[in-house]
Amino acid sequence: MELKGFIRSDGKIGIRNLYLLIGVCDAVEGILKHISTPFEDVIFVTSEHGCPAAGNEQVVNNLAGLADNPNIAGVVMISMGCEGVRPETVREKMTSHKPVSILKVTEIGGSTRTIRKAQEIIKDMKDQNASLKREPFDVSQLVVGLKCGGSDTTSGIAGNPSVGSAMDRFIDMSGTAIFTEPIECIGGEEALIRRAVNEKVAQDIKHTLAREEKRWTIPGVELEFMCIGNVAGGLTTIEEKSLGAIHKSGSRKIAGVLEYSEKMIEKPGQPGMYLQDGTMLHSHCITHLAAAGCQMLIFITGNGAPVGSRMMPTITVCGNPLSYEKLKDDMDINAGQIITGAKTVEQVGEIILNKIFSVANGEQPKTEGISYSGFSIYRRDPRLECLLFGKKS
Amino acid sequence: MDFSDKRAFKMHPDDNVATCLSDISCPGEEVQIVNIDGTISRQVRSKSAIPFGNKISLGCLNAGDPVYKYGHCIGGASRSIDQGEWVHIHNLESRRIPIPEGRLKTMIAMLNLPEMSIRE
Numbered sequence: 001m002e003l004k005g006f007i008r009s010d011g012k013i014g015i016r017n018l019y020l021l022i023g024v025c026d027a028v029e030g031i032l033k034h035i036s037t038p039f040e041d042v043i044f045v046t047s048e049h050g051c052p053a054a055g056n057e058q059v060v061n062n063l064a065g066l067a068d069n070p071n072i073a074g075v076v077m078i079s080m081g082c083e084g085v086r087p088e089t090v091r092e093k094m095t096s097h098k099p100v101s102i103l104k105v106t107e108i109g110g111s112t113r114t115i116r117k118a119q120e121i122i123k124d125m126k127d128q129n130a131s132l133k134r135e136p137f138d139v140s141q142l143v144v145g146l147k148c149g150g151s152d153t154t155s156g157i158a159g160n161p162s163v164g165s166a167m168d169r170f171i172d173m174s175g176t177a178i179f180t181e182p183i184e185c186i187g188g189e190e191a192l193i194r195r196a197v198n199e200k201v202a203q204d205i206k207h208t209l210a211r212e213e214k215r216w217t218i219p220g221v222e223l224e225f226m227c228i229g230n231v232a233g234g235l236t237t238i239e240e241k242s243l244g245a246i247h248k249s250g251s252r253k254i255a256g257v258l259e260y261s262e263k264m265i266e267k268p269g270q271p272g273m274y275l276q277d278g279t280m281l282h283s284h285c286i287t288h289l290a291a292a293g294c295q296m297l298i299f300i301t302g303n304g305a306p307v308g309s310r311m312m313p314t315i316t317v318c319g320n321p322l323s324y325e326k327l328k329d330d331m332d333i334n335a336g337q338i339i340t341g342a343k344t345v346e347q348v349g350e351i352i353l354n355k356i357f358s359v360a361n362g363e364q365p366k367t368e369g370i371s372y373s374g375f376s377i378y379r380r381d382p383r384l385e386c387l388l389f390g391k392k393s
Numbered sequence: 394m395d396f397s398d399k400r401a402f403k404m405h406p407d408d409n410v411a412t413c414l415s416d417i418s419c420p421g422e423e424v425q426i427v428n429i430d431g432t433i434s435r436q437v438r439s440k441s442a443i444p445f446g447n448k449i450s451l452g453c454l455n456a457g458d459p460v461y462k463y464g465h466c467i468g469g470a471s472r473s474i475d476q477g478e479w480v481h482i483h484n485l486e487s488r489r490i491p492i493p494e495g496r497l498k499t500m501i502a503m504l505n506l507p508e509m510s511i512r513e
Contacts, residue, residue, distance in 0.1 A: 152446050153412050153446035153447070153448075154446060156404075156412075156463070157402050157404065157412055186489050186490065187465065187466070187467065187487075187489055188465070190465065191463075191465065213489075213490075216490075217490055222493035222495075222496075223493075224492070224493065224496060225490055225492075226482075226492050228499075228500060228503065231481075231482060231492075231500050231504065232503070232504060233446055234412070234444070234445075234446030234447040234448065234481070236448070236467065236468065236480070236481050236482050236485045236487075237467050237468040237485065237486070237487035237488075237489075238487050238489055238490050239465070239466065239467040239468055239487060239488070239489060240462055240467035240468070243462065243463045243465050243467065244463070320446075339414055341400075341431075344431075345429075
C-alpha cells in the first residue's frame with residue numbers, strides 16, 4: 001500500500017497535522033486551556049513538575065521531544081517569564097525545524113492578551129499550512145510505538161502475539177517500532193537478549209533491565225507489579241506477565257536500546273525494533289514514545305481499556321473476545337478471534353499491518369481525538385539515581 | 394466464557410501449564426490441550442473449577458518445582474500441585490518479585506481461590 005503523509009522541513013513525515021501548545025510550568029495551564037478551546041487540532045501539555053531547571057532535565061527533554069514529534073506542524077510555548085525551565089531551553093533542545101513561537105505572560109501584559117496573541121499565531125501557522133498536501137513516503141520513515149495495558153491472559157496468547165506477527169512483517173519491510181516497559185521484561189531477559197543484533201546491544205539490554213529492576217526492588221519497600229486486574233484476568237507472576245508482554249515486539253532482531261535519561265530521549269536511527277529504557281506506566285509511556293518520535297501507537301489490551309494518545313493516532317487491539325464485544329466502539333482490532341478459534345495469529349497480524357498503513361494515510365482509529373493528551377512523565381528522581389548508581393561523571 | 398469444547402492453549406512443548414480458553418465449571422471435566430498450531434496434544438481431567446484465562450496444571454508438581462509457560466520459567470510452585478489443578482497465586486509464586494504478602498491475601502480473598510496460600 002502506498003503511504004502518504006505530510007513532509008516536514010527536516011524530512012520527517014507527519015501522519016497528522018496537529019499544533020502543540022507547551023506550558024513550561026503548570027502556572028500557565030488555565031491560559032493554555034483557553035487558547036486551545038476553539039481549535040480541534042491544538043493539543044496542550046503542561047509540565048507539572050515545577051519551574052526549577054536543575055533536576056528537571058527529563059521534563060525539558062520530554063517537552064522538546066513532543067515539540068519535535070513529526071505529527072506536530074507548529075509549536076507555541078507559553079511561560080510566565082520567570083521560570084527556571086525557560087522556553088528557550090526547550091527550543092534549543094529541539095532537533096526539528098518547525099515554526100516555534102514563545103510568549104511570556106508577564107511581558108505581553110497578562111492572560112487575556114496572551115490568549116489572543118497565541119490564537120492569532122496558531123491561525124497564522126494553520127494558514128501557512130493550508131495548502132499542505134499528503135505526499136508519498138517510504139515505510140522506513142514510519143515509527144510505531146507499542147504499549148500493552150489492562151492485560152489479562154489473552155494478552156500473551158492473542159493480543160500481543162498478533163501485534164508481534166504484524167511487527168515481524170513491518171520490520172521486514174524496513175519499518176521502525178519501539179517497545180518499552182523494561183520492568184515488564186523481568187523474567188523475559190533471556191528471550192530478549194538472544195534477539196540482540198550484536199553483543200553491544202545484548203549488553204545494553206541486560207544492563208537496562210538490571211538497572212530498572214534495582215530501582216523498583218529496594219528492600220523494605222513494597223511495590224505492586226501485578227495489579228488486581230491482571231490477577232483477576234488469570235496472570236499470576238511478573239515473569240508470566242513479562243513473557244506475554246514482550247510478544248508484542250515480535251521475533252526479529254532488536255536493533256538497540258533507546259536511552260531515556262536526564263541527558264536525552266534517544267530517537268531510533270536505522271529502521272528496526274527498539275527497546276526504550278522507559279516505563280510501564282501507561283500515560284508516561286505514551287509521552288515518552290511520542291517524544292521519541294513515534295507517529296502512531298498500537299495499544300494492546302485484554303480488559304478493553306481504551307488507552308490512546310491524542311498526538312499519536314492509536315490502534316487498539318483487544319485479545320479478549322468478551323471485552324471486544326463490550327467495548328467495540330473503542331476497539332479497532334478483534335484479536336479475540338484467536339481465542340474463539342475463528343482466526344490465526346498470522347491472520348490477525350495481517351489485519352493489523354493493513355490497519356497501520358490505512359491509519360498512516362489518514363483513516364481515524366476509533367479513539368482518535370478522544371485520547372490522552374497530558375504530560376505525565378517517568379521522572380526518575382535524581383536523588384535516588386545518585387544513591388543507587390553513584391554520581392554521574 | 395464458553396466456546397463449545399473445553400480447550401486450553403499450551404504455548405510451548407516444554408510447558409507444564411496450559412491456559413484455559415473457556416470456563417471449566419467443575420472438577421472432572423475433560424480439557425483438550427491444544428498446541429499453538431491448533432493440533433490437540435492430549436486431554437487432562439480438571440481437579441477443580443478453573444475460570445477462563447487461568448492455568449491448568451499438566452502434571453504433578455512438588456513445592457519449589459519450576460512452572461513453565463511460553464517455554465520459560467514463570468515462577469515456582471509454592472506448594473504441591475496435582476495434574477488438572479488450577480494454577481494461580483495461591484500455589485505459584487514469582488521467583489523474581491513476589492506479590493507483597495498483604496496484597497496477596499486481599500487478592501486471594503477477592504478471587505475466591507480454593508485455598509489460602511501457605512507461603513512461609
